Amino acid sequence: MTDINNLKRISTQVRRDIIRMVHACQSGHPGGSLGCADLMTALYFQELRHHPSSFSMDGTGEDIFLLSNGHISPVFYSVLARSGYFPLDELAGFRFIHSRLQGHPATLEGLPGVRVASGSLGQGLSVGCGAAQAKKLNHDSSLVFVLMGDGEQQEGQVWEAVLYAGARKLDNLIAIIDYNGKQIDGAVDNVLPLGDLRAKYEAFGWHVTPFDGNDMEAVVGVLQQARIMTGQGKPQMLLMKTEMGMGVDFMMGTHKWHGVAPNNEQAARALAQLEETLGDY
Amino acid sequence: MEIKVLNHQDTRSGYGDGMMELGKINPKVVALCADLTGSLKLDAFAANHPERFFQTGISEANMIGMAAGLTIGGYIPFTSTFANFSTGRVYDQIRQSVAYSQKNVKICASHAGLTLGEDGATHQILEDIGLMKMLPGMTVINPCDYNQTKAATIAIASFDGPVYLRFGRPKVPNFIPEETPFIIGKALMLKPGSDVSIFATGHLVWKAVEAIEILAGLGINAELINIHTIKPLDEEAVLASVAKTGCVVTAEEHQMHGGLGDSIAQLLGRKLVAPIEMVAVKDVFGQSGKPEELMVEYGLDTPDIVNAVRRVVARKK
16 A cells, blocks of 8 residues: 555656646646556556666567657656656756757657657557567567557557557557547547447457556556466557546546646646645756 | 679569578568568568568558567568558658657668559559658668669668668669679769769669660760669769769659659759759659550650750750
């Protein structure tokens, strides 16, 4: 339980980082970042077997995480910095010129922890398929995790990769879908409904586990269980129900904070709801 | 270099045989193919190295993304399909997951240009060089015959960075001596001359070889330089040649917009102004037909090079 409480303290600080980053540059995507803060904290501070202080692009012997929905870069950068990939101070440069923290994650500036650029949606799962194939060729038993958005499932390339991974039994690949039900133009069900995502992935040969992505205990448990279930002939999809804007009351229950930065007053109201647990950057 | 026809072979077989060689000498080389294994001449590689051959099905976008992912594990992926499906269809995947991400992916593209023939304009991409050369950090190579394609295939495996390698379908004269080293970014002098510089790439190089013989009979001493690497362009070789001859003809199986001629005209405009004529497709789509008929129809044949030379030499005076 202490571990869970500690992870919750970290995720609260990560949420503060998200608000402060998008407020400072007056741009970026707070909604999905806040919703995924618990998952990303659980991954980077608990589940991933990785070497933050000695990042290598090939990730031999390490678990690899790929962010396909690159617009939630604030949460990605926060957990990377706080787990030791790069100095915490760099978070202040998010989206400013000459920073390594580009609006969407990139490798060009050499930011440790990023292995492929993302932002144009639908590409990450294919990269994950290749990375998973490489691990099999290398007899490397570590895993590949790919986080995608739910709206992103509207991209055709996702389904090419879903078909491939199922057919080729990539059982070292774990996809996570941030199922918050919202995208830029509104509710996913209004923009273009996804239907029964679980049934669709299962029909493509995947094992699917639904869970509550804002319940830290559930998140940790599902990630641990997923690792146990690797190597059994099926790729896995973790269907993660989240609340966009989680942790900031006025950002929840709406799609309006998908890609909008808070003003001074809104940022202050948001930060008042998020305790400074580890110290701001 | 003495130029003589050694045999007639398709450039795509140079790719397949180059891959066979790489399969033996470089354990990091892997091949991906989107349902065109026979067309890309990869059957032997697939049979000899099944663990390093990835059949992706008709899913080119996924193939490009997978290639980017395979580099993360330290592999050197060669993606393999038709030029049309290797570029325009997957441009954003190449741009973000490969070029911007600086991935060591080799995008290998067959059936480029009009010489694909009967399948028609849907498959005859004539814009691919332009698309690929615009991407920062992308190397663009268009070899001219079987031997050069095989040598290029082997050479790019040792080069760190994304490469677009373009070749074709029909059997054409194979004339570059097998022992000729393939140096990425280095123009290949085929015949020195003094009256005009002909810069040719791909299938048009042989047409240019034929043209310079005709031109010699007309009293025009043409210099012929093979530009197999369109990007980075061997600027030094181009400028040295034009400084000597004072006029230029470019020849390629590609649209005039965005191709080799475009790159050379841009260079000359910046560094050394000289009259230029371009043998290329003039902003139209192709059509079904036999490869040789199409080359005549769209002005990419030997007489077209001869006429372009005569025009540009006249402009010089």
